Amino acid sequence: MSAVQTMSETAMDPILKVEHLSMKFGGLIAINDLSLEAKRGDITAIIGPNGAGKTTVFNCITGFYKPTGGMLTLTRKTGEKYLLERLPDFQITHKAKVARTFQNIRLFSGLTVLENLLVAQHNPLMKSSGYTILGLLGLPAYKRAVAESTEKARYWLEKINLIDRADDPAGDLPYGDQRRLEIARAMCTDPELLCLDEPAAGLNPRESSQLNELLLDIRRETGTSILLIEHDMAVVMEISDHVVVLEYGTKISDGKPEEVRNDPKVIAAYLGVEDEEIAELIEEVDAPHVADPADVAVAQLAKEAVTEIAQEEAAAKVEEPKVKPARKKPAAKSASATRAKKPSEGSK
Numbered sequence: 106m107s108a109v110q111t112m113s114e115t116a117m118d119p120i121l122k123v124e125h126l127s128m129k130f131g132g133l134i135a136i137n138d139l140s141l142e143a144k145r146g147d148i149t150a151i152i153g154p155n156g157a158g159k160t161t162v163f164n165c166i167t168g169f170y171k172p173t174g175g176m177l178t179l180t181r182k183t184g185e186k187y188l189l190e191r192l193p194d195f196q197i198t199h200k201a202k203v204a205r206t207f208q209n210i211r212l213f214s215g216l217t218v219l220e221n222l223l224v225a226q227h228n229p230l231m232k233s234s235g236y237t238i239l240g241l242l243g244l245p246a247y248k249r250a251v252a253e254s255t256e257k258a259r260y261w262l263e264k265i266n267l268i269d270r271a272d273d274p275a276g277d278l279p280y281g282d283q284r285r286l287e288i289a290r291a292m293c294t295d296p297e298l299l300c301l302d303e304p305a306a307g308l309n310p311r312e313s314s315q316l317n318e319l320l321l322d323i324r325r326e327t328g329t330s331i332l333l334i335e336h337d338m339a340v341v342m343e344i345s346d347h348v349v350v351l352e353y354g355t356k357i358s359d360g361k362p363e364e365v366r367n368d369p370k371v372i373a374a375y376l377g378v379e380d381e382e383i384a385e386l387i388e389e390v391d392a393p394h395v396a397d398p399a400d401v402a403v404a405q406l407a408k409e410a411v412t413e414i415a416q417e418e419a420a421a422k423v424e425e426p427k428v429k430p431a432r433k434k435p436a437a438k439s440a441s442a443t444r445a446k447k448p449s450e451g452s453k
């Protein structure tokens with residue numbers, strides 16, 4: 106931060122700036138020159154078909170992977186900036202104040218619900234215990250830290266309506282409750298950026314709606330910025346301020362939910378469209394008066410897909426549990442599908 110930058114200017118900075126991120130696994134390019142921003146206080150969703158690179162982006166942000174290239178800048182409320190690609194993962198949590206949840210639930214199922222939230226506060230507790238000695242002596246500073254940690258844990262248990270189950274093993278909770286407990290556990294570290302990897306996976310519509318309320322409440326009450334990977338469009342479209350769409354490690358769209366939702370590129374990529382389906386449509390609209398048959402075909406596919414999404418959402422309201430949508434288009438077909446959209450470029 107420059108010396109003349111004021112606190113209010115800092116508040117306007119994006120909390121996270123990803124610049125030219127790339128991640129290769131051997132010959133596989135999982136992320137290719139990706140740039141995006143998450144604004145402070147926003148709920149930003151990263152969406153895209155299976156294998157698009159969403160979790161890889163999260164793993165780079167949270168220090169699980171060291172990116173092959175690019176910069177990830179986290180700006181704290183105080184104005185301190187952290188280059189996440191240079192920090193070990195524990196410092197990303199404790200210094201940069203980034204917390205995350207995983208696609209697969211990772212609670213300590215044998216510990217109680219309350220203990221899971223206390224374990225998340227292990228660091229301040231250890232510090233105040235003088236790394237055990239002061240704790241053994243039962244000094245007031247340690248007792249105070251224990252009381253504060255328990256109070257924070259109880260606050261989050263109230264928020265997620267699990268206070269009555271505080272002493273039950275976490276593994277005994279229903280799936281949806283375990284998902285909310287994971288979010289509460291992440292919140293116990295007082296993050297400024299909360300990264301949630303598919304928090305609605307496996308939830309039924311009622312649980313998804315509780316999740317939406319919880320995330321909006323977290324944002325409202327704590328001002329925490331949220332970065333979300335999610336396949337459940339009901340969650341994404343309802344609560345996100347900003348949506349970034351990836352396909353094959355590249356950004357294909359970026360904007361407000363309604364803009365992204367109607368972007369033909371997104372619909373074709375996210376829902377998956379077979380090559381033959383595009384080719385047939387192009388043939389249908391390839392009349393002399395049509396300037397660009399490919400655009401017309403994609404627009405028509407987009408319209409059909411929007412209807413399909415609406416029908417799926419309506420069906421999901423009566424069905425449970427929800428399953429992650431499978432992608433129709435196999436990865437190997439992507440390049441040819443893109444070519445098929447522009448026959449004027451490819452076939453002439």
Ligand SMILES: Nc1ncnc2c1ncn2[C@@H]1O[C@H](COP(=O)(O)OP(=O)(O)OP(=O)(O)O)[C@@H](O)[C@H]1O
Binds near residue numbers: 130153154156160
């Ligand atoms: N550790 C790894 N080693 C090798 N390849 C990997 C590794 N992690 C991810 N990949 C590959 O990188 C690509 C992107 O995977 P990633 O898990 O980030 O996608 P995703 O968008 O999160 O998918 P999903 O929606 O299915 O979770 C995939 O081709 C995947 O196989």
